Amino acid sequence: MPFPTHRPRRLRSSEPIRRLVRETTLSPANFILPLFAVEGEGIRKEISSMPGNYQLSIDELVKECVECASLGIGGVILFGIPNQKDEEASQAYAEDGIVQRAVRAIKQNAPNLLVITDVCNCEYTSHGHCGKVVAGDVDNDITLTWLAASAVSHARAGADIVAPSDMMDGRVAAIRHALDAAGLTKIPILSYAAKYASAFYGPFREAAESAPQFGDRRSYQMDPPNALEAMREIALDIEEGADMIMVKPALAYLDIIRMARDRFDVPLAAYQVSGEFSMIMAAARNGWIDLDRVMIETLTAIRRAGAGTILTYFAKPAARLLS
Numbered sequence: 001m002p003f004p005t006h007r008p009r010r011l012r013s014s015e016p017i018r019r020l021v022r023e024t025t026l027s028p029a030n031f032i033l034p035l036f037a038v039e040g041e042g043i044r045k046e047i048s049s050m051p052g053n054y055q056l057s058i059d060e061l062v063k064e065c066v067e068c069a070s071l072g073i074g075g076v077i078l079f080g081i082p083n084q085k086d087e088e089a090s091q092a093y094a095e096d097g098i099v100q101r102a103v104r105a106i107k108q109n110a111p112n113l114l115v116i117t118d119v120c121n122c123e124y125t126s127h128g129h130c131g132k133v134v135a136g137d138v139d140n141d142i143t144l145t146w147l148a149a150s151a152v153s154h155a156r157a158g159a160d161i162v163a164p165s166d167m168m169d170g171r172v173a174a175i176r177h178a179l180d181a182a183g184l185t186k187i188p189i190l191s192y193a194a195k196y197a198s199a200f201y202g203p204f205r206e207a208a209e210s211a212p213q214f215g216d217r218r219s220y221q222m223d224p225p226n227a228l229e230a231m232r233e234i235a236l237d238i239e240e241g242a243d244m245i246m247v248k249p250a251l252a253y254l255d256i257i258r259m260a261r262d263r264f265d266v267p268l269a270a271y272q273v274s275g276e277f278s279m280i281m282a283a284a285r286n287g288w289i290d291l292d293r294v295m296i297e298t299l300t301a302i303r304r305a306g307a308g309t310i311l312t313y314f315a316k317p318a319a320r321l322l323s
């Protein structure tokens, strides 16, 4: 007879008991903070749709990284916004590009902070697409050469992990091959393996000045209704040499995170993207939800779904709440 013998409320009756039986935990070490590097000095320009997040010149970015290290945050992921954009995304793989210089500066000033670099072209092309545009579409195989060159230049600058987010076919193999050929065999690849063509990236494109000038990203990013396709994408990336995989966005794709966790045994990350952050901030600013509780609840949900690592714009406030 379940009731009255069984009373599940017994294990909810006090905070010490609830803490004892809690199944999911959060730690600052699980978080990766995305940061946006711009040219110049003394620049800290708030992104209007992402309160508390900034375009940062390298000197300011370094300060942010020192703070992340002191908060025990797992690491940062860097996005670069170059002064010059062109058809060939040449600043993406320039030895003295904005991200390459930012990595060197961070490694000098916060040597123990994990630095991941986002490997993509959309911030560097004049048209805002993630690769070489040929006849109105992104050419897969030419783009691979840019990605491989970018990853090598990031790793040479001192990046600890490279994270391709472009969704070209074969990019993990191309990057692994290029890193190995350059003697960078120890650099892991965190692949944005299941990245959807999502409307939740809107605020990021303002932050990174990377909105496509024509068309959209649906010929390379995944169609949101598909789940099995995500499993094929992940399997291919692992075969090609991905050390870690990512699902992106997070909250609208918790089922994909869970499926990936159940099927694959490599470390799994999820990206709580800009639109997820902005929605929560907007509602909180209206007084409609409790910011701190919703922040922790969403991060916990992403962990519960199976992600070990969470890329999140809440990394600093969440780390403070957890300390």
Ligand code: PBG
Binding pocket: 118, 120, 122, 130, 165, 166, 200, 201, 202, 203, 204, 205, 217, 272, 273, 274, 275
């Ligand atoms: C680059 C990239 C994007 C994001 C991460 N890497 C934008 C895009 O694909 O359009 C989005 C991150 C966010 O919304 O927070 N390709």
